[in-house]
Amino acid sequence: MKELTILSGKGGTGKTTVSAAFASLASSKVMADCDVDASNLHLLLAPEPRQTADFTAMRSPRIDAELCAECGYCESWCRFDAIKLDFDDGYVIDALACEHCGLCALVCPESAILMEDHVCGAWMVSDTRKGTLVHARLGIGEDNSGKLVTLVRREARRAAQAEGVGLVLNDGPPGIGCPATAAITGTDLVLAVTEPTPSGIHDLERVAELCKHFKVPLAVCINKHDLDAEKSAAIRDWCQSSGADLLGEIPFDPAVTKALMAQRSVIDADCGPVVDAVTGLWEAVSARLGQLPGSP
Ligand SMILES: Nc1ncnc2c1ncn2[C@@H]1O[C@H](COP(=O)(O)OP(=O)(O)OP(=O)(O)O)[C@@H](O)[C@H]1O
Ligand code: SF4
Numbered sequence: 001m002k003e004l005t006i007l008s009g010k011g012g013t014g015k016t017t018v019s020a021a022f023a024s025l026a027s028s029k030v031m032a033d034c035d036v037d038a039s040n041l042h043l044l045l046a047p048e049p050r051q052t053a054d055f056t057a058m059r060s061p062r063i064d065a066e067l068c069a070e071c072g073y074c075e076s077w078c079r080f081d082a083i084k085l086d087f088d089d090g091y092v093i094d095a096l097a098c099e100h101c102g103l104c105a106l107v108c109p110e111s112a113i114l115m116e117d118h119v120c121g122a123w124m125v126s127d128t129r130k131g132t133l134v135h136a137r138l139g140i141g142e143d144n145s146g147k148l149v150t151l152v153r154r155e156a157r158r159a160a161q162a163e164g165v166g167l168v169l170n171d172g173p174p175g176i177g178c179p180a181t182a183a184i185t186g187t188d189l190v191l192a193v194t195e196p197t198p199s200g201i202h203d204l205e206r207v208a209e210l211c212k213h214f215k216v217p218l219a220v221c222i223n224k225h226d227l228d229a230e231k232s233a234a235i236r237d238w239c240q241s242s243g244a245d246l247l248g249e250i251p252f253d254p255a256v257t258k259a260l261m262a263q264r265s266v267i268d269a270d271c272g273p274v275v276d277a278v279t280g281l282w283e284a285v286s287a288r289l290g291q292l293p294g295s296p
Helices: 016-023 041-045 073-077 103-107 146-164 177-185 199-212 229-242 254-261 273-289
Strands: 002-005 030-033 048-063 085-086 091-094 113-128 132-139 167-172 189-194 218-222 245-250
Touching: 002 016, 002 273, 016 041, 016 167, 016 189, 016 218, 016 254, 016 273, 030 041, 030 146, 030 199, 041 113, 041 132, 041 254, 048 091, 048 146, 073 085, 073 103, 103 113, 113 146, 132 146, 146 167, 146 177, 177 199, 189 199, 189 273, 199 218, 199 229, 218 229, 218 273, 245 273, 254 273
Parallel strands: 002 167, 002 189, 030 132, 030 167, 189 218, 218 245
Antiparallel strands: 048 113, 085 091, 113 132
């Protein structure tokens, strides 16, 4: 089984546009929406959930006032200043400052601090007109998005195995933080969708560093390449000098936004020259995946 993760660093470069197009072009695959903070692939795929489950993760610690000896040990260890002495309530935890590291529970000599799980989101396995989609929803203000991305990927691989499907397509999150890291570790190939803008180029370099660190091969696609010829040339040069495979370039076309507003992929909406560009990109990505170790 092969796993492709589509990333960008900068948000809004066209990850979901490309992921939805690949979902239309790949004959056999399971899709995973790894943008759990602001998922939007489901808007294009009209999923019908066939399995729904709670996502539980570690919450803020709770101090049991009965057991607490008010020694102040936890306060002195907490590097986030999240534990304070309240003259009425004894030692209390500031939920906004707490980073859930759990150190206080480890150091408390009275075992007075409890770490409890709570429901902070949900994940779903759904039927769509393009095949199975695994997606998730993180509650407002909740942490643990990296953990939820890992869960979504695991369930997508599980579904692919059960269905005898050889490809998992991950629509990745923006940025290079914890959710992006969780979306690329152990994946076979990252396709970075970039655009010819200063932040597009800057964030492409950051994605490349991340891929290098986790030893994941990087391929690149320039979306809206005709909006700035000079910056697109700079991206081509960068790909050549850094050894990243430039696998395709997609022109700007207002029909793309119209297609997405009609909840259709650019392939299904037959978006003129964009269709040829994305089809060529998909063929190049498939060929690249086929050359990777472990391919039939
Ligand atoms: N080639 C293109 N021509 C014209 N508009 C485009 C093109 N590609 C993407 N867009 C538009 O850019 C916007 C962002 O695209 P998309 O949602 O695919 O990006 P994203 O990287 O998934 O964003 P996010 O980081 O928010 O998930 C959308 O309005 C889309 O219609
Ligand atoms: S370390 Fe334990 S006993 Fe000491 S103040 Fe903190 S919660 Fe109370």
